[in-house]
Amino acid sequence: MNVDKGYVDAPIDPALDLRSEILRLKQEHNAVIMAHYYQRQEIQELADYIGDSLALAQLAAKTDAEVIVLCGVHFMGETAKILCPEKTVIVPDLSAGCSLADSCPADEFEAFVNAHPDHTVVSYVNTSAAVKAVTDVVVTSSNAKQIVESLPADAKIIFGPDRNLGNYINSITGREMLLWDGACHVHEQFSLKKLLDLRRQYPEAKVLVHPECPKPIRILADKVGSTQALLNYAVNDEAQQFIVCTESGILFQMQRQCPEKTFIPAPPEDGTCACNECNYMKLITLEKLYNSLLYLQPTIEVDPDIAARAVKPIERMLDISKQLGIIK
C-alpha cells in the first residue's frame, strides 16, 4: 500500500458509510481510537477517548487494545509507541507534525544539554523521541508545574522546547530554568489587540489561555492551563461566556459539555479568520482514519535504541503524576 504521502492514498467507495465502517474495522482489529481535543469534530465524535497530551499518554500505557489509532500529531503517536512497543500504533497522516517539536532539532538540543552537564533536563512532551532520549523527565502542560516543583529547590534545570510554557513555569514556581527558544506557531499567533477588543465586547466573559501563549496574552487570563484544565474550568465556573485562547478544536468539547454557555474563539493576528487552527491537527480526516484502519497503516516506528532511552523520562513523568495524584 502506498503511504508515500504520509497517509494511505487509496480510493474510497463514495457510497460507504464511513462512520459505521470505521466502527466495524475498529472491532475487527481490536483497535482503540484516541483523539486529542484539537481534532476535527467528526473525529472527536468517533473516538473512544478524547484527551490532552497527558491523558493520551496515560491511556496508551494502559490500553489492552492491540492497535492504537492516535488521532493527533506525530509526537503523540511516538509517545504511545515508546510506551507500547509491541502494539501497532497508527497516526492516520504521518505529516501531522508540530511546529513546537520542530523548533527543537535533536542534535542541537543534545549539544545544549551537553554544554550544561550539571542541569536536570525537563522536556515538554511536544518533542521528538530523540529529544526525549536526552531528557531526565518529560512534562505536559497538565503536570509541568508540579513536576518542576518536585525537583530539589537548588536543582539547575534546562527546560525545552517551549519558551512560553517555560517562562510561565518560571513565573509560578520562582525557578530560573534555562529555556530553549522554541514556540508553537498556533499559540504565538493570537492577536493581543483583537483579544482586548473581544474583552470590551464581552465584559462578563472569562478568558481561558493555554500556557503555550506568550506573556502579553497570558496575563489577561482568568485561567491558564492545559486543554483539559481549560475544559474543566469552563464546565465548573459560574461564568456564562468564555473567550478561548487555544486551538479552536477544544470549543467543540466545551460546547458539547456546556450547551447553555457561550464560547468565543480568540482570533489570530493574520487574516480575517475568527479562530486559530493547528494545520497539523486538522490533517486527520475521516477518510484517512478509515483507510488507516482498513490497511493498518501508516504505523509509527521508533528506533529501538532511542525508544529504550526515551521511555525512561516518559515513565518518570507518569510515575510522578501518579504519586502527586494528578492521574490515577
Ligand code: 13P
Ligand atoms: P495539551 O492538550 O496537553 O494541553 O497540549 C496542547 C497542545 O498544544 C498539544 O499539541
Ligand code: SF4
Ligand atoms: Fe504543535 Fe502547536 Fe499544533 Fe499543538 S497546536 S500540535 S503545539 S503546532
